[in-house]
Amino acid sequence: MIEQVIKIANQAAEAIMEIYKSVDPEVKYKKDDSPVTQADILSNELIIKELKQISDLPILTEETQVLYEQRKTWNKFWLVDPLDGTKDFLVKNDQFTVNIALVENRKPILGAVLIPAEGLCYWAEKDKGAFKNGEKIYNNSKRTDLIGSDSNFHSTEETQAFYAKHNVQHIQRYGSALKFCKLAEGEIDLYARLNGTMEWDTAAGHIIMNEAGCKIIDVKTKSELIYNKETLLNNHFIACRNDLSF
Numbered sequence: 376m377i378e379q380v381i382k383i384a385n386q387a388a389e390a391i392m393e394i395y396k397s398v399d400p401e402v403k404y405k406k407d408d409s410p411v412t413q414a415d416i417l418s419n420e421l422i423i424k425e426l427k428q429i430s431d432l433p434i435l436t437e438e439t440q441v442l443y444e445q446r447k448t449w450n451k452f453w454l455v456d457p458l459d460g461t462k463d464f465l466v467k468n469d470q471f472t473v474n475i476a477l478v479e480n481r482k483p484i485l486g487a488v489l490i491p492a493e494g495l496c497y498w499a500e501k502d503k504g505a506f507k508n509g510e511k512i513y514n515n516s517k518r519t520d521l522i523g524s525d526s527n528f529h530s531t532e533e534t535q536a537f538y539a540k541h542n543v544q545h546i547q548r549y550g551s552a553l554k555f556c557k558l559a560e561g562e563i564d565l566y567a568r569l570n571g572t573m574e575w576d577t578a579a580g581h582i583i584m585n586e587a588g589c590k591i592i593d594v595k596t597k598s599e600l601i602y603n604k605e606t607l608l609n610n611h612f613i614a615c616r617n618d619l620s621f
Contacts, residue, residue, distance in 0.1 A: 376429065376477075377500050380487050383425040384473045387418040388491035391458060391473070395492065402465065410461045411438070418457035418473060426453050432477075435603075437575045443605045451479040454602060456575040460551030462528045469493060470527065470550030476578035481601040486579030488552045497556045497583050505559050505586035514561040514588045514616050521619075522547060524554045524566040533569040541621060555580025558614055559587035565615035569594075572609045574602050580614075588617050 394400050394414040402410050419438040426434055435441055436455040446452070453475065458464060460471035469492035477485040487498040497512070499505040505512050523543040525534060527550045538546060547563055554566045555577070577600060581591050591600050591614040600612055613621050 377485055377487070377498055379429045380475050380477075380485065381489070381496055381498055383422055383429075384475055384487045384489040384496060386425065387421050387457060387473045388489050388494075390414070390417050390421055391464075391471075391491045395464065395467070400465075410465060412458070412461060412464065414464060415458040415461060419455070422455055422457050422473075422475065426455075426475075435575070437573065440607070446603060447605070449603055451477070452603070454478050454483070454575050454578045456552075456573075456579075459576060460553075463550035468527070468550065470553050472551040472553060474552050474575060474579040476575075476582065478578060478602045481603055482599070483578045483582035483585075483602065486582040488556055488579045488583060490553060490556075497559065499583040499586035501582065501586070503586070505583045507556070507560060512560040512587050514559060514564075516561045516564060516616060517618075518564055520545070521564040522562070524549055524557060524563045526550070526554075526568075529570060531570045534567050537567045537569060537621075552576065552580040555584050555591075555614060558589050558616075559583050565613060565619060565621075567613050567621075568609075569611045572612075574604070574607045574609060577609060577612075578602055584614060589615060590617055592621075 391414045400412040434453040456474040459474050464471040473489045476483045484501040489496040521543045522545045557563045593610045595610045
């Protein structure tokens with residue numbers, strides 16, 4: 376099934392790039408003031424249509440949310456961000472992604488993160504490893520001079536204080552789920568996110584990291600993030616190599 380998911384992500388990426396290369400897209404704003412463009416909507420429609428062709432599982436996306444009363448019985452479902460990093464898309468820094476994950480028993484078991492502007496796809500299936508364009512990846516880093524990551528647009532004083540406390544002096548900034556991919560392939564060692572993210576932001580990157588020797592720990596529960604909660608807002612988390620703890 377992962378091959379079909381990658382194909383769908385590539386189709387969405389092609390649609391996104393047509394808009395990306397054209398004139399500046401029309402931007403609307405949601406109730407939470409986050410931007411949405413024609414590319415978000417087109418990618419969302421395409422992914423939903425294609426996922427329905429390969430399975431009859433329910434689908435939850437950023438652009439088509441479902442009330443908890445309806446989804447609380449879902450044991451297995453698709454969790455999608457059709458265009459993660461809309462702000463990155465709008466400033467044309469190439470750091471936006473398409474995220475598609477399959478969640479079962481509240482944990483991601485399959486995921487693909489595709490970077491349309493670079494033609495790169497990261498993917499993983501549970502117990503089958505993580506890959507970047509077909510090449511297996513794993514974070515084997517043993518660096519003690521840690522490299523952290525932060526968001527292009529959502530950095531906070533809390534995050535900066537966390538890195539200072541743990542003497543993380545090297546910070547690489549990336550947009551969207553690209554941070555999880557950089558962690559999975561060993562270019563960074565940790566990513567602290569101490570402000571809001573949603574489940575569709577993390578699920579695909581989560582399984583890729585898990586299969587590449589990394590973890591994503593909820594700072595409240597001290598366990599891995601879980602999915603299909605009543606609120607789709609993630610708790611703050613630390614994503615890092617398996618050999619690190621904070």
